[in-house]
Amino acid sequence: MHPQPSDQEIRPVIEAHLHLEGPLLPILHDLQARFGFIPDAARGVIAEALNLSVAEVVGVISFYHDFRKAPAGQHVLKLCRAEACQSVGSEGLAQRVLANLGLEWHGTTADGKLTVEPVYCLGLCACAPALMLDGVVHGRVDDAGVVAILEEAGV
């Protein structure tokens, strides 16, 4: 199992958001930004701080696509699968990218460098196909473009 942060590391992250109305999503985003995933150890601490049951906290974490139970690869590549990208060949492109990397959707390369995930719309529908690598967007991509983008990131 991946290493879990300690209680002392988790608590201040949670406490920083307790003054908000509806603090749970900001807490989860912040935990993930710091640790790369939502540590199991945080569930009980959140539940106690927000007067929720652990089941409720787990229910929220599992509802949203963004929250991870384990760290992703060093880099995260999100390929858009929505209709506008499909209209210019994104499905074929995605299948070739996955095949070249030897991955399925949500998979991580053996060296832990790259995770590939689907995303449903990056709002780049007029310059499709689109992708996002580590939060940076790219449009009008093709096979060679994806290779170049990954190379530049050192993947």
Added chain:
Amino acid sequence: MKIYVSRDSAAKAVGAERVVAALRAGLAEAGIEAEIIRTGSRGMVWLEPLVEIDRGQGRMAYGPVTPADVAGLLEGSVASLGLTEEIPFFARQTRLTFARCGVTDPLSLSDYEAHGGLVGLRRALAMSAEEIVAEVTASGLRGRGGAGFPTGIKWNTVRQAPGPQKYIVCNADEGDSGTFADRMIMEGDPFTLIEGMVIAGLGVGADRGYVYLRSEYPDAIAVMREAVVLARGAGLLGADVLGSGRSFDMEIRSGAGAYVCGEETSLLNSLEGKRGVVRAKPPLPALEGFLGRPTVVNNVISLATVPVIFERGAAFYADFGLGRSKGTIPVQIAGNVARGGLFETAFGMPLGELVDEVAGGTASGRPVKAVQIGGPLGAYFGREKFDTPFGYEDFDGQGGLIGHAGMVVFDDSADMLKMARFAMEFCAVESCGKCTPCRIGAVRGVETIDRIARGDAAAVEVLTDLCEVMKEGSLCALGGFTPYPVMSALRGFPEDFASVREAAE
């Protein structure tokens, strides 16, 4: 010399940052004095990275520009597209909501004010709450998120609702494929959204606002957060809005990748920190919304249009449009098109004119087969429906919806059975799970379309019946509208559904 380059994420996605770096290097090398101003997007995405150079004769457009073009651009040896505002795609538009977008530096409040910003808010500050709501009602503004509900009526319900704490919640969970108007205005003119939310607050008696912004838009989140800090610093937000003694403040919240949170009750649950499941209505969010308190939930474009209505007057705005669809609509032209981008126009332009003339047909050069209007829950329109005018009622009458006014064009290589299957698959992935027709129906829908694909003619009737159940029985638009793309594909393009063809033969 002034040089303008967009900082919109669509421009960045196609290399605007490299062009700007090359421009800086080129200017330094040539020893040219020039100011580079980063603006929002003009909306002509097929020309991005678009560079505008003002040498004293107006903003001349060049695009798409690559770093290799920069030397020639600075020498003046690259052919220009002419004045940006005379490019036909731009000149044909009526830019009200997007008047400043692409023109100004999005994070300059002085730019904002120099181009008409805050005039509307100053006028609203001198009005009573009743007058503010009456102005919005008179403008005919309807919810631009998709449902088309009259904004003034919604505001009036919240205004009259009892409660010591009310909220303005902006729905910026723009998850529909083919739509990017919310993203573009938030990245390109964030203060107009802030001004619109403050006016809404004054109108209904709310002093707190939230923008629920999808996490897939990191650039928009960053711009909005910075704009809120600037607005607070300038006294546009806070305890004493523009010295009026009135209070309004707001926060930007990030979504977490759930499409269904674009539905208003699911969004409210998510904002409260719960699973983003849909709530049954009633109670309306206007009466029991965020934390059970009276809440205006409006789309980004609805709120961002409020300032221009107050700046120019309700009658001015209502003068544009068609029938009960008043004002302008930012049509987002996307997918397989020659000229993709944002085209703001008065309601009423026929679909065919948008597809063939404005968008210039497909990028692939092949014939247009289908156009999906209104995102993943919108119907596919074939050429036989291209005379439909762009309006809420007109699209409804053709078995479709305008939704958030996104338009995705497909050429004749599109397989409509696959698109129908994708609609069901997407619904299954994104269903919140609260109601059975959506949660189970979408899964069965995928299976049933697979049966049709295998040549089982009897499955067509099952699919039709299933769509009827989903449409009538689902709690929200996700399950309720997924039948639109599915049935429009089945009815409009029977040749792609093999067994239908066989059954007919």
